[in-house]
Amino acid sequence: MSLYRDQGIVLRTWKLGESDRIIVIITEENGKVRAVAKGVRKTRSKFGGRLEPTSHVALQLFRGKGELGIVTQAETIDRFQNIRSNPELFSDASAMLEVVDHVSPDQSPDPSRYKMLLGALQTLDEKSSPLLVPSFFLKLLEHEGLAPELGFCIKCLDTDNLVSISISEGGVFCNKCQRGRTISDTSIAVMRAILGGGLKQALEVKDMQTVSEIDRIASEAVEFHLERKIRSRRVMDT
Amino acid sequence: MYIDAVEEVIDALGRLPGIGPKSAQRITFHLMRLPVEDIELLTSAISLMKEKIRFCDSCFNISEQELCPICKDGQRDKGMLCVVEEPKDIIALEKTAEFRGKYHVLGGSISPIDGIGPEQLKVAELLRRIEPERIEEVIIAMNPNIEGEATAIYIARLLEPLGVKVTKIASGLPVGGDLEYADELTLGRALVGRHPVNEEYKNV
Numbered sequence: 001m002s003l004y005r006d007q008g009i010v011l012r013t014w015k016l017g018e019s020d021r022i023i024v025i026i027t028e029e030n031g032k033v034r035a036v037a038k039g040v041r042k043t044r045s046k047f048g049g050r051l052e053p054t055s056h057v058a059l060q061l062f063r064g065k066g067e068l069g070i071v072t073q074a075e076t077i078d079r080f081q082n083i084r085s086n087p088e089l090f091s092d093a094s095a096m097l098e099v100v101d102h103v104s105p106d107q108s109p110d111p112s113r114y115k116m117l118l119g120a121l122q123t124l125d126e127k128s129s130p131l132l133v134p135s136f137f138l139k140l141l142e143h144e145g146l147a148p149e150l151g152f153c154i155k156c157l158d159t160d161n162l163v164s165i166s167i168s169e170g171g172v173f174c175n176k177c178q179r180g181r182t183i184s185d186t187s188i189a190v191m192r193a194i195l196g197g198g199l200k201q202a203l204e205v206k207d208m209q210t211v212s213e214i215d216r217i218a219s220e221a222v223e224f225h226l227e228r229k230i231r232s233r234r235v236m237d238t
Numbered sequence: 239m240y241i242d243a244v245e246e247v248i249d250a251l252g253r254l255p256g257i258g259p260k261s262a263q264r265i266t267f268h269l270m271r272l273p274v275e276d277i278e279l280l281t282s283a284i285s286l287m288k289e290k291i292r293f294c295d296s297c298f299n300i301s302e303q304e305l306c307p308i309c310k311d312g313q314r315d316k317g318m319l320c321v322v323e324e325p326k327d328i329i330a331l332e333k334t335a336e337f338r339g340k341y342h343v344l345g346g347s348i349s350p351i352d353g354i355g356p357e358q359l360k361v362a363e364l365l366r367r368i369e370p371e372r373i374e375e376v377i378i379a380m381n382p383n384i385e386g387e388a389t390a391i392y393i394a395r396l397l398e399p400l401g402v403k404v405t406k407i408a409s410g411l412p413v414g415g416d417l418e419y420a421d422e423l424t425l426g427r428a429l430v431g432r433h434p435v436n437e438e439y440k441n442v
Contacts, residue, residue, distance in 0.1 A: 017255075
């Protein structure tokens with residue numbers, strides 16, 4: 001039983017009892033942590049406003065005997081004002097938080113996953129791009145060792161004439177081995193850029209056909225590996 | 239540990255919000271000591287409530303008839319509509335005695351992570367009320383959290399083209415609270431939403 005300090009991003013919250021919340025936070029040094037924030041739903045709460053999904057906070061937590069810790073202090077580092085005031089950005093941020101929540105095991109520190117999420121939220125808040133969320137999904141899959149193979153046909157290893165992709169089989173196919181759904185050369189090139197250090201340029205892509213193709217593939221890949229639907233995706237598409 | 243009949247009551251009570259196993263046990267033993275008539279009064283009140291209660295056809299507040307008492311009340315300001323998340327928010331607002339318009343209950347707020355988007359809420363029903371009821375002002379009174387904010391902005395955007403005035407309840411410091419203990423988000427909002435002092439004393 002001890003007090004410790006860390007910084008983290010609030011992934012989601014659950015109501016608990018009359019006025020408390022259970023906060024799920026991805027922290028830099030302690031991995032995903034679940035903690036009770038007491039009294040935060042009361043209007044007089046000192047830090048209720050700081051512990052909302054997407055908030056980047058510095059925390060003091062109490063580690064008790066049980067699974068749940070207790071939040072004893074919280075200071076805002078970044079509150080991502082644009083995400084808060086734009087329902088579409090909030091929906092995009094929620095999709096990233098949801099996926100990180102599901103891929104992160106409890107209390108298993110992974111600072112690079114944490115930094116990836118923080119960077120993605122900062123970019124979303126400052127200068128969003130239609131390819132930001134799909135890029136985040138692909139980078140996260142790569143980080144977990146689950147990214148689709150895009151360099152060669154996964155059946156005959158041919159590097160030319162790649163025409164289709166199958167998420168369940170793990171990569172692209174050439175025109176002779178063709179399986180799964182068709183994919184354009186541009187989409188393959190952009191996805192390679194995302195995974196190969198060309199993220200900045202990839203985020204500049206605005207062509208809607210390429211964007212929606214990559215978006216579909218990235219969401220399908222994440223859902224396939226998580227074995228569940230991403231609920232946050234598309235709720236604002238009405 | 240207990241005989242089945244007692245265990246069942248403890249289990250059922252333990253499923254209620256805010257009631258833990260210990261409270262459930264305490265309530266069960268209290269119920270055991272009550273006379274049969276009191277128990278019947280309680281069980282019939284609960285069953286009757288469940289039978290009679292429905293949602294108002296117009297505002298989705300809880301009601302015993304097609305329209306709730308607030309929608310039926312001819313004395314209320316018909317041009318003002320206050321949008322809230324849950325029926326219990328209406329009770330909180332009614333206690334202020336500051337609002338004399340009508341309400342619209344959305345049934346929650348936009349929460350993508352829970353799969354709740356505008357389609358799961360009574361947003362379309364809200365838009366359908368504006369013209370026929372000649373609403374002049376819509377006051378958005380959502381919970382001041384990130385989901386509430388997203389919902390407020392979404393609704394405001396939809397209402398804008400309908401030519402109706404859209405306002406949001408102010409957010410700031412609680413009456414009787416200390417400034418130094420306020421979090422920066424609340425204090426920041428209180429600053430943004432500041433208003434001339436003379437307006438305040440003129441209204442008193």
